[in-house]
Each structure stands twice: as C-alpha cells, then as structure tokens.
Amino acid sequence: MSALAISMTVYGHPAPQGSKRSFGPGRMVESSKYVKPWREAVKAAALDVIHHDPAWARLDEAVSLDVTFYFDRPKGHFGTGRNAGQLKRSAPVWPTSPPDLSKLIRSTEDALTDAGVWRDDSYAAAIRASKRYVDDGPGTLSTPGAVIRVWRLHDQLKETSSDQPAI
Numbered sequence: 001m002s003a004l005a006i007s008m009t010v011y012g013h014p015a016p017q018g019s020k021r022s023f024g025p026g027r028m029v030e031s032s033k034y035v036k037p038w039r040e041a042v043k044a045a046a047l048d049v050i051h052h053d054p055a056w057a058r059l060d061e062a063v064s065l066d067v068t069f070y071f072d073r074p075k076g077h078f079g080t081g082r083n084a085g086q087l088k089r090s091a092p093v094w095p096t097s098p099p100d101l102s103k104l105i106r107s108t109e110d111a112l113t114d115a116g117v118w119r120d121d122s123y124a125a126a127i128r129a130s131k132r133y134v135d136d137g138p139g140t141l142s143t144p145g146a147v148i149r150v151w152r153l154h155d156q157l158k159e160t161s162s163d164q165p166a167i
Contacts, residue, residue: 003152005059006117008049011145012041014069016103017110032099035107042111042148050116059118064126064151069104070141071095073133095131105129108148117150125153 015034050056077091078084109121118124134141141147 005063005150005152006046006049006056007147007149008045009141009145009147010042010045011141011143012038013144014038014071014099014104014146015107016099017107018100018103039107039111039114042108042146043115045148046112046115046117058116059123059150059152061123062125062153063118063123064128064153065105065109065112065124066149066151067105067108067127067129067146069101069129069131069146070134070144071131072144095133101129101131104131108146112148112150 013034015032015038017032017035017039073087073091074097077088079086079088105127109124112118113121132140134143
C-alpha cells in the first residue's frame with residue numbers, strides 16, 4: 001500500500017510552465033506572467049508543511065503525484081439580470097480552456113523540487129491530475145488554487161512483487 005508523504009492546499013492562480021517567447025538570440029521569457037507567483041505559492045505551501053514536520057526527509061524514491069487545480073468560472077457561465085449568479089444550463093462541467101494541464105503539472109513539479117519535497121521531479125512515477133471549477137460541490141476550493149498530494153510508492157511495489165508467483 002502506498003503512503004501519503006505530503007499534502008497541501010495552495011491558493012493562487014495556477015499557471016503553466018513551458019511556453020516561452022523569444023526576445024532575440026538567447027533571450028527567452030515565460031509567456032505566462034503568473035508562472036513565477038504560482039511556483040512561489042506552491043513552494044511556500046510545501047515549505048510550510050515540511051517545516052512543521054520534524055521527521056520530514058526529502059523524498060528519494062518513486063512517488064505518485066495527485067493534483068487538482070481549481071479555476072474561477074468565466075463570467076459567461078452565469079446568467080444576467082434576474083438570473084445573475086445562477087449557472088447557465090449550458091455551462092460546461094469541466095474546464096477545457098487553457099491552461100494546458102500538462103504545463104500546469106510542469107510548473108507545480110518544478111516548485112516542489114525547489115521546495116525540497118523530492119530530489120527531482122523525475123521521481124514522479126505516476127501522476128493523476130485534473131482541472132475543476134471553484135465552488136463546484138463538496139470538498140472543492142472556494143478560490144483558485146490546487147490541492148496537492150504526494151504518495152510514496154515503495155510499499156505498493158513490495159506488496160505487488162511479493163504477491164507475484166516466482167518465475
């Protein structure tokens with residue numbers, strides 16, 4: 001069975017990392033102005049959890065990363081006039097507009113590396129991620145951000161390998 005290593009809630013606007021703009025030879029800049037504040041928010045949340053756990057040790061093993069990113073709904077999802085504040089029937093359940101989920105994961109993984117959660121994001125052997133809207137039911141965030149959980153996978157591997165018949 002895998003063991004939860006660290007869990008945190010991060011508040012702020014999740015931002016993608018990976019798309020860059022060129023400003024001449026050798027001058028590349030992240031296209032999202034929000035990536036630096038997002039990475040700082042993730043790093044701060046991780047460091048807060050780590051500093052309050054005297055037994056914390058950086059993860060140097062295979063892990064599973066579970067991230068749910070939360071975004072505000074666009075204004076166009078809501079009615080106007082007497083229906084202001086009510087969600088339209090045509091409003092989608094899942095966010096399908098940018099940012100790209102894989103790029104959100106990239107910025108978050110890099111921030112976890114900077115915080116010392118793990119030695120390198122290559123330790124993420126399994127990833128489960130989703131995008132949701134804020135206030136979208138029980139257990140969801142009420143403001144933009146993310147819920148991040150990292151699980152150790154070593155116990156699961158031991159159990160799986162011990163259950164396998166010898167070849």
